[in-house]
Amino acid sequence: MKRIGLLGCGAMGTQIALAIDSGKVPATLTHVFDDSKEKSKLLVEKLTHKPEIVENSHLLSSNPIDIVVEAASQDAVRDAGLSVLQNKKDLMIMSVGALLDESIYDILSDACKDFKKTIYLPSGAIAGLDGIKSVKGELESISITTTKHPRSLKGAKFFENSEINLDEINSSTVIFEGIAKEAVSLFPANINVAALLSLTGIGSEKTHVKIVADPNTDKNTHHIEAEGKFGKMTYTIENYPDENNPKTSRLAILSAIETLKKYCSNDIQIGT
């Protein structure tokens, strides 16, 4: 049975811990850490099989576990990612935006090779990354259009220098069009999806992003188009928010749990 250490005991970390505790992921959650001791304790209280709360993030991977699951923040990836691999543990990363920094990406990718360990990035709130990584070498264009209710875009840095008033939008309106590199700094709530697509395909300077505010939708919708010598892929992923954690798509949680389940099982594994 695989042993898991969890870095981050917030909403996403809690859902992952519950999936392990219920047996949905065939593994044991042995150690947890969160900057907030309070959050760690609240999580442990919810679990039948109690993990140990460690004193800092580096102590997770110095224990005899197989994989550290990061569900904390980009800072946590920067701070603890390398030491996980150096301690010869695998790593699953939820805060994938951290990897858009090329120096972080290169350090972690090199460490995987040096220490013969693997970093896993779930498909998050999108899908079809199996297809996109397969055709990566001959992709000519790739774009993503994200449509959300205006309230889901509130507080984004983009609006500091924009005359758009989200409260006044009464029909579907294009808010932003540009490259992923720009989009991730202006719309942090969209960062994981744009980062994942950029990392899978041809990078954040060649991945086109459009953001649409639609006051008549109750879902987050991602529309992806990818073209090249192989043909064309078009995906539309319409996500309902998770009941317990409305800021996150249900699919993002399900794909994290599925990735961990696959890691922990010897079985028939479907998909590239």
Add this chain to the structure above:
Amino acid sequence: MKRIGLLGCGAMGTQIALAIDSGKVPATLTHVFDDSKEKSKLLVEKLTHKPEIVENSHLLSSNPIDIVVEAASQDAVRDAGLSVLQNKKDLMIMSVGALLDESIYDILSDACKDFKKTIYLPSGAIAGLDGIKSVKGELESISITTTKHPRSLKGAKFFENSEINLDEINSSTVIFEGIAKEAVSLFPANINVAALLSLTGIGSEKTHVKIVADPNTDKNTHHIEAEGKFGKMTYTIENYPDENNPKTSRLAILSAIETLKKYCSNDIQIGT
């Protein structure tokens, strides 16, 4: 460096072998087998790093390799699949139709657990299986519509009992609508795609299949719709045939190579 044994030296096996030989897949192809010795020899001639030709399929996995790649036939999966796992080797299967036989599926799935080995099924000529396996537990409906040129449907068993004459079709025409279980026996050329989708989601009795003949297309197009509590996923994958092997979509070859590359690398792995 991982060591690979190849079962099947036809068009698909050759493309996989060339990808290993060129270094695209960081591994060594050490042993090959095909029922036709002629085909094995033809393949070995094309390679810079010559693998050994073994005398039967079981000898592949008795050698010190890490994984056997099956690119032969459903019969090969039935005949040699179990012994690969018993010999403590992983297995990648291209002829996924074999797994629609539940007894075969169960035997191989149990053997994975018993011998702590994994069977890999690439996403083939479709994509988005990352999303579908994540939402598997709450899928309410799933369907695939495959559109091909009438000539690509010729010879299918379906036409033995049908009055449709493929040569007379001059506009887009629905040829078949039914469950995947029926479709795979009537349209063997479509078997891998329907089998993959059934295995990933909710099985061949609940997966709906529509087959359309369109004399005005030069591509094979798969349109997939999946719905449930999570929301909805809609994929359209338009595939050009491979230049060297017009019976196969280029994507099917690329996804096989990508799956093997992932297996052979310690790196950042993207996608559920």
